[in-house]
Amino acid sequence: MMKSVWKKPELLAPAGDWEKLKMAVLYGADAVYLAGTSFGMRSFAGNFTDEELPAAVAFAHDHGVRVHCTVNTMPRNDEALALPAHLERLKNAGVDALIVADLGAFALAGRYAPGVDRHISTQASVSNFESARAWYDLGASRVILARELSLEEIRTIRERTPAELELEAFVHGAMCVSYSGRCLLSNYMTGRDANRGECAQPCRYQYALVEEKRPGEYFPVFEDGKGTYILNSRDMCMIGHLGDLMEAGLDSLKIEGRAKSAYYAAVVTGAYRHVMDDVFAGREPDPVWLEEVERVSHRHYSTGFYYGQPGQYTENARYIRSWQVVALVEDCAADGTATLSLRNKFSAGEELEIVGPDLRPFRFTAPVMEDEEGFPLREPRKPGMRFRMRLPRPVPPMSLLRIARELSPGA
Numbered sequence: 001m002m003k004s005v006w007k008k009p010e011l012l013a014p015a016g017d018w019e020k021l022k023m024a025v026l027y028g029a030d031a032v033y034l035a036g037t038s039f040g041m042r043s044f045a046g047n048f049t050d051e052e053l054p055a056a057v058a059f060a061h062d063h064g065v066r067v068h069c070t071v072n073t074m075p076r077n078d079e080a081l082a083l084p085a086h087l088e089r090l091k092n093a094g095v096d097a098l099i100v101a102d103l104g105a106f107a108l109a110g111r112y113a114p115g116v117d118r119h120i121s122t123q124a125s126v127s128n129f130e131s132a133r134a135w136y137d138l139g140a141s142r143v144i145l146a147r148e149l150s151l152e153e154i155r156t157i158r159e160r161t162p163a164e165l166e167l168e169a170f171v172h173g174a175m176c177v178s179y180s181g182r183c184l185l186s187n188y189m190t191g192r193d194a195n196r197g198e199c200a201q202p203c204r205y206q207y208a209l210v211e212e213k214r215p216g217e218y219f220p221v222f223e224d225g226k227g228t229y230i231l232n233s234r235d236m237c238m239i240g241h242l243g244d245l246m247e248a249g250l251d252s253l254k255i256e257g258r259a260k261s262a263y264y265a266a267v268v269t270g271a272y273r274h275v276m277d278d279v280f281a282g283r284e285p286d287p288v289w290l291e292e293v294e295r296v297s298h299r300h301y302s303t304g305f306y307y308g309q310p311g312q313y314t315e316n317a318r319y320i321r322s323w324q325v326v327a328l329v330e331d332c333a334a335d336g337t338a339t340l341s342l343r344n345k346f347s348a349g350e351e352l353e354i355v356g357p358d359l360r361p362f363r364f365t366a367p368v369m370e371d372e373e374g375f376p377l378r379e380p381r382k383p384g385m386r387f388r389m390r391l392p393r394p395v396p397p398m399s400l401l402r403i404a405r406e407l408s409p410g411a
Contacts, residue, residue, distance in 0.1 A: 006246040008280045009253045012068070012168065013269040016258035017047065021056055023266035024065075026357040026398050028273030031066035033099060034258070039071045039079070039086060053093040061094065068097040071105055072121035080104060087112040099144070110139055117141040122170065127153070129160035132167075142166035144254070147175060147236075151248050151306045158249035166251035171238040172268055172293070173256025175304060177203045203233070234313050237301035239272060239293055242279045244306070263325045263400060264296045267355060288361060295323045295402070321407035326352065327380075327389075329399040336391040346403055347379040354391070356399025364392045 013029035015021035024032045034056065035047045048056050053069075060067045069090050075083060083105060090098065091113035098116055100106045101123035109118050119142040120126055120135045127146040135143055145154060147170050158167060185202050192198035208218035236256075238245060245253060253276070255268055271292035278285040293301075297319045302310045326346040332338040346352065348368045355361040369377040370388040380387050 006280070007249075007251070009246060009250050009276070010066075010168075011269070011272055011276060012252050012254040014255060014258040014260070014265055015056075015060075016260070016265075017262075018052070018056065019262040020258070020265040021059065022398060023262045024269050025060055025063050026396075027266045027270040028358070029065055029269050031068060031096075031252070032060055033068040033070060033254075035070040036086065036090065039073050039075065039083070039105075050089055053090070053095075057094040066096040067094070068099055068119060069095040070099045070121070071109065072099050072101040072123050074102050074123075075105060080108075083108050084112045091116050097142070106138070106140070119144060119166075119168070122146060129157045132157055132161045132165060136162055136165040140165070142168055142251070144168040144170075148305050150308060151244055154248045154250065167249065168252035168254055169245070169250050170236060170256055170304075171242075171245060171253045172236055172272065173260075174299070175233045175236050175302075177233050232313050233299075234302040234310065235299040236304040237293055237298075238303060238306065239275050239290055241303065241306070242272075242276050246280065261297070261325075263402075266398070266400060267292050267296050270355065270357070286360070292355070292361070294320075297321045297407075322404060323353075323402050324405040324407060325400050325402050327401040329354075329356065329395055329397055329401070330386070331397050332391065332394050332399075334394055336394050338389055338391050338395065340387055340389055340401070342380045342383055342385045342387065344383075344403075345379060345381045346401075348377075350403060352401050352403055354395060354399055354401050357396045359395055359399060362392070 010030040011028065012031045012033060013024035013027075015024050015032040015034040021032060021034065036053060037047050037049055057067045071083075071087070071090070073079075087098070087109055096117060097119050098109045098113060099119045099121050100109055101121035106118060106120070109116070118140050120140050122144045124131075124135075124143075125146045126132050126135065126143045127149055132143045132145075141164075143165065145157070145167060149157075149169070154167065154169065161167075186198070186200045187193045189202045190200040192200045208220055210216075210218060238253075242253070253272070255272065257264055257268070271289045274289040275285040278289075299319055300313060300315065302313070304310060325343045327340040327342055330339045330341060346366060348366050350366050351363060352366050353361050353363050367390055369380065371377045371380075372386055372388075377387055
């Protein structure tokens with residue numbers, strides 16, 4: 001593989017709460033995106049209080065990582081009145097960029113958070129170069145492109161917009177059945193507004209027909225013998241195509257998942273970090289990193305719209321869960337003796353894998369452990385309990401022990 005002559009993109013990872021932030025930062029993100037407790041499109045993620053946010057920004061900056069804060073809901077009048085104070089708090093906390101979708105919020109961000117970059121959210125559905133240029137003319141430094149664009153369309157946008165305007169695109173994670181996430185289904189069915197951060201994901205529900213005069217009788221809806229798929233969408237995974245994304249001129253590659261687990265943030269960020277570095281340097285990626293994305297909870301993968309219409313998926317929308325985190329390494333001595341905290345129970349003699357910050361995953365058989373008093377321990381059971389284990393070699397703090405364990409529904 002020839003060495004790349006492309007610009008190396010930023011790797012942008014989700015940071016839904018403190019633990020996810022630490023994982024994203026330590027596992028290789030160049031930047032993270034997060035939210036305060038309001039105005040973000042993932043209101044059910046942990047998010048950061050006004051008191052926590054400055055410390056979160058400081059932690060990221062201490063590790064050379066930029067912080068982008070989402071303010072990308074579509075606010076109503078009463079919410080718009082509260083925006084100026086919120087924007088001033090974000091500026092004072094030291095965030096590097098604000099992600100906005102609403103034009104009014106964009107204008108307020110320029111007024112109340114001067115000096116902070118303004119990025120246009122994918123919620124704004126930027127899907128052509130004229131829209132991108134218009135946002136740039138208004139003062140945006142970056143547009144986050146609609147997820148429905150092909151690589152060819154992205155190339156055209158890159159060619160026809162100022163070089164100073166940065167282009168960001170999603171490369172991994174959930175895909176919304178609605179156009180760039182503009183959906184009313186959740187609000188209609190549950191009262192939770194998807195455009196204000198409260199999506200209940202009713203597109204993932206399993207539906208049946210009920211006839212008015214026969215209540216309680218449910219009739220299945222079939223497109224064929226397997227079911228109906230009109231609302232079904234696969235997850236996006238572009239880890240095997242990063243060269244194409246770089247060649248298209250993208251400045252930032254974004255991983256979806258602020259509402260997903262800390263394990264997801266760690267493993268997916270680490271995998272993309274290593275593959276991106278290899279591709280950019282002209283090396284063949286180590287297959288182990290390409291396989292890592294299969295070890296997190298996910299729906300069946302596709303390449304989204306990058307190579308054309310992804311087509312209708314006719315199996316199911318269930319998550320594939322075949323690995324489970326059992327413990328987190330808190331610290332580790334030079335001889336491999338580690339202090340860990342339990343996440344899920346396991347036993348001595350079981351085969352485990354360990355993955356960590358800049359650590360190639362490896363397997364080992366769990367030995368007999370010790371509790372905090374030094375007594376032998378074959379099976380730690382209490383979630384959160386601390387114990388000691390001798391690992392085959394030293395590993396960094398925040399490394400994760402996992403086990404192959406089928407957790408998919410219906411399995």
